[in-house]
Amino acid sequence: MKQAKLIAVPAAFIAAITLVLTLAACSGEKEEVTLSTAQETAMSERLAPAGEVIMASDVASAPAASSGGSRSGEDVYNSKCTTCHTSGAAGAPMLGSTEQWADRIGKGIDTLYTGAISGINGMPPKGLCFDCSDDELKAAVDYMVESSK
C-alpha cells in the first residue's frame, strides 16, 4: 500500500508538470486566426444544433417528373419528405405517429394539402420537392395520413 502511494504521487506530479508545460507551449503560439466568410458559414453550420439546418441540397432529388407519369405518394415521401418526417427534424410530425398526426388530421385533408403545398411554419413550401406537381404532393400527404392513423 505504502509503496503504491510512493509511485503514484511522483507519477501524478510528472503528469501535472507535463500538462502545465503543454498548456504553456500552446498559449505561446497565439496566432490571429482569420476565417473566410465561407469558413465561418461552414463552422456555424457545424455548430448548429442537429436537425435544424436542412438545406435543399441535403434532400435527395428524385427522378424528374418528366420521365412520364406521376410518382406515387409513397415514392415522393421516400425521396423527399422522409428527410424530416421520418426523424421528426425541425418538429415535423413523424410518419406513423398517430399521436402527432391526430390533431392535424382533425383539421381536414384540404388544410393539410395547403400546408404541404404552400408550407406552414417549419414545413417548407412543397416540402422541398420543387419538381412535384400539386397532385404528387397531395398523394404524398394521403400516404402520410394513411400511414399515421
Ligand code: HEC
Ligand atoms: C425540411 C423539413 C421538411 C420536409 C422536407 C418536409 N416537411 Fe412536412 N413538415 C415539416 C415540419 C417542421 C412540419 C410541422 C409544421 C408545423 O405545423 O409547425 C411539417 C408538417 C407537414 C404537414 C402538416 C401540415 C399541417 O397543416 O398541419 C404535412 C401534410 C406535411 N408536412 C407534408 C409534407 C410532405 C408531403 C413533404 C414532402 C413532399 C414534406 N412534408 C416534407 C418539415 C418538413
